[in-house]
Amino acid sequence: MYATWWKLGLDTTLLAFEAQSVIALRMAKLAAGGSGAQVEAQRMVSEKLLAASEAAMQLATGASHGAVVAGYRRKVRANHRRLSRAAERG
Template identity: 85%
Template sequence: MFASWWKLGLDTTLLAFEAQSVIALRMAKLAAGGSAAQIEAQRMVSEKVFAAGEAAMQLATGASHGAVVDGYRRKVRANHRRLTRGTKRA
């Protein structure tokens, strides 16, 4: 029992750190302006609405909190990959 709570806490903490990275990348893109910023803003809002609805449906149909966190982490990692594509890393 304790192990499942520990894993949920760790996964939620990792989600928070991963999300901060995506927020920083998105803010940089939005600050640059232009059509790419407009597209990113629209994408960000629609993704959030869809993800919230999906999480609500998962919980309503009996999914665990861990499954919801895992779903959010997959989406955040996908956004991170998309936003860093083409950038050079040291």
């Protein structure tokens, strides 16, 4: 029982740290301006709406909180990889 809560707490904490990294990368991209910033701003909003609706559907259909957090972590890691590659290219 405690192991499940411990894992959920750890995964949620890791999600928070990972999300901060993505926020920093996105803010840098937005600060640079231009068409890339506009595309990123639109992507950010649409991703958040989609992720929230997916999480709501998961919970409504009986998924665990851990499954929802794992889904968010996958999305955050994908964004980190994409934004990191874009930052490396310039």
